[in-house]
Amino acid sequence: MSERLRNWAGNIEFGAARVHRPGSVEQVQEIVAAAERVRVLGTGHSFNAIADTDADLLSVAGLPADIQLDAGAGTVSVAGGVRYGELARRLDAAGYALHNLGSLPHISIAGAVATGTHGSGVRLGNLATAVAGVDIVAGGGELVSLRRGDADFDGAVVALGALGAVVRITLDIQPRYRVSQYVYERLPRAQLDAHWDEIASAGYSVSLFTGWHGDTVDQVWLKRRDEDAPAPAELFGAVPADGNRHPIAIMSPENCTEQGGAPGPWHERLPHFKLEFTPSSGEELQTEYFVARADAIAAFAAVERVRDRIVPALQISEIRTIAADGMWLSPHYERDSVALHFTWVPNNDLVLGAVDALEEALAPFAPRPHWGKVFRHAPAYARGRDFAALAARLDPAGTFRNAFVERHLVGE
Ligand SMILES: Cc1cc2nc3c(=O)[nH]c(=O)nc-3n(C[C@H](O)[C@H](O)[C@H](O)COP(=O)(O)OP(=O)(O)OC[C@H]3O[C@@H](n4cnc5c(N)ncnc54)[C@H](O)[C@@H]3O)c2cc1C
Known part of the structure; x- marks a missing residue:
């Protein structure tokens, strides 16, 4: 009997005719060899149909956790x-x-x-x-x-x-290594314009949370390693929070990792959410676009100009940075990047309206979407043809293709 699985957010019902949970690499090989079409499922945390298929879905969760x-x-x-x-x-x-x-x-x-x-x-x-x-x-x-x-x-x-x-x-x-995490509140927007590079570089890892109000950025989360410079008493006008915070200010910070500067193991500070708790708000969709870090301030202003079209769908936005790399399909391929992330309410129609507004607003900055989140358009990648050639060598029959891959990598 067919088994209906959903992704973490519940917005995608996988259409697979068969779901396999092999317990060994040999079983994976047998399933793949016998399948006409197969997609692999990880933990199902993507928000779009990237892992979907109407044929065979292969979960790797049953492989021995070696x-x-x-x-x-x-x-x-x-x-x-x-x-x-x-x-x-x-x-x-x-x-x-x-x-x-x-x-x-x-x-x-x-x-x-x-x-x-x-x-x-x-x-x-x-x-x-x-x-x-x-x-x-x-x-x-x-x-x-x-x-x-x-x-x-x-x-x-x-x-x-x-x-x-x-x-x-x-x-x-x-x-x-050890990391300590600090949350600052109410960063004046003008200070962000004037000191973006210093703010983004103020710690080992820095995240900003904003509702795009135009006057202030709600929170700055700064994570520093023991050997980094001490955290500042004030961050360009943003002040330390007087207790633990959730990125969405009205939510309990109980499921968030320790803040307030207490040093702790790297893996208990770098994620925002604890392993043993429900992550983030649980009821959400997500979208994220990457543009060049040097375009950050202009891109923020472009988003603010369409604020009225995104706010009906928005819970909170997060701004992060990522160093360039050389991986062909990486959204950060050869571009130091700033990530503009949107946690949405779980309403597909509202979200797609907001996504359209964002894709228009960010078009001058050649945005690349996060492959695992809700988006409409992905640009052609410079090494896209090399990737297609590699896929033709490793998977000549196209066994691992699905509609998402055909649309975004092979062309409609
Ligand atoms: C609450 C929440 C928070 C998130 N936070 C972040 C974040 O901080 N930063 C960020 O960048 N993203 C974030 N994401 C997005 C998430 O990291 C990506 O969607 C990621 O791909 C999910 O991994 P997964 O194992 O669930 O993959 P799935 O959604 O199961 O699959 C994603 C893709 O990976 C492929 N795949 C999975 N396993 C294998 C395998 N073993 N072999 C081959 N292909 C495989 C699938 O075929 C599919 O194409 C978040 C998502 C959620 C729900």
Whole structure:
């Protein structure tokens, strides 16, 4: 009997005729070899139909959650279904860390990497930049290993699940470090215009939360490592919050990671939300666009000009930064980026209206959407043809294609 699955947000009902939960790499290979069309499902945290299919859906959650540390090589290798939260605890206990994390630890590593998921930090690349190797069950069911430095590697990491099922992924690690997190409130908008670079660079990782009011930015979350400069008493007119905060001011900060400057392990400060709690507001859709960091102030003004068209759908926006990388389908490909993120109310019609307004407003800045969130248009990528050629080699029959891939990578 067919089984109906939904994504985390509940806005996508997967149309799969069959759902598989293999318990071994060999079983993944058998399923792929026998399938005409298959898509891989991570933890289902994407907000669009990127993982959807009407044929076979293959969840990697049942693969043994194997984690292998190689201290000599400075890497850790994990099975395709492992989530950041699980890995972070294991790594920290062994004395190691990752360079960055997204806003919540519940997401699978392979799924996050496949869409170019990121945290924040002007010097920090997205999470896929930590990938040193991938083992992929490709189109015919054969296992292909690619390592950093291999000719195709930069095409095979942010790959939208279009090359095959990632059954093992190897990540760079570093000695564990401590982070302290500070929340400042009411950053005057004029100060942001005047000091954007200094504000974005004021910590190891900096996030701004705003409702696009035009006069102030609601909150600035600054995360600093022990060895960084001390956090300022005041941040360009923004003042320290007098207690813990949720990014949406009226919500309880209970599920947010510790603030107020108390140092703690990297993995308990870099995500905004705790592993053991429901992440974010739970009832939401999300959209995010990336533009050049140098265009940030002009892009903020462009969003403010369409504020009336986005506010009906908006819960809160987050502004983050990501360093450029060289991965072919990365939204941060060869561009130091600022991320304009929108947490929406869960109303598809309102959200699509707001998305249209944003895509018009941001068009002069050549915006690239987050692959895993709600959007209409993705631009052609400079290395898109190279990616298509790689897909034709690893998956000649197009087994891993779906409507999303055909629309955005192959053309309508
Ligand atoms: C509450 C919330 C907070 C978020 N915060 C952030 C954030 O801070 N930063 C950010 O950038 N994004 C964020 N996201 C978006 C999220 O990180 C991405 O959508 C990510 O891709 C989800 O990973 P997943 O494992 O759930 O992937 P899925 O949604 O299950 O799949 C996404 C894509 O990855 C592919 N895939 C998954 N696993 C594999 C595999 N093993 N092999 C091959 N392909 C695979 C799928 O086929 C699909 O194409 C957030 C999402 C939510 C719901």
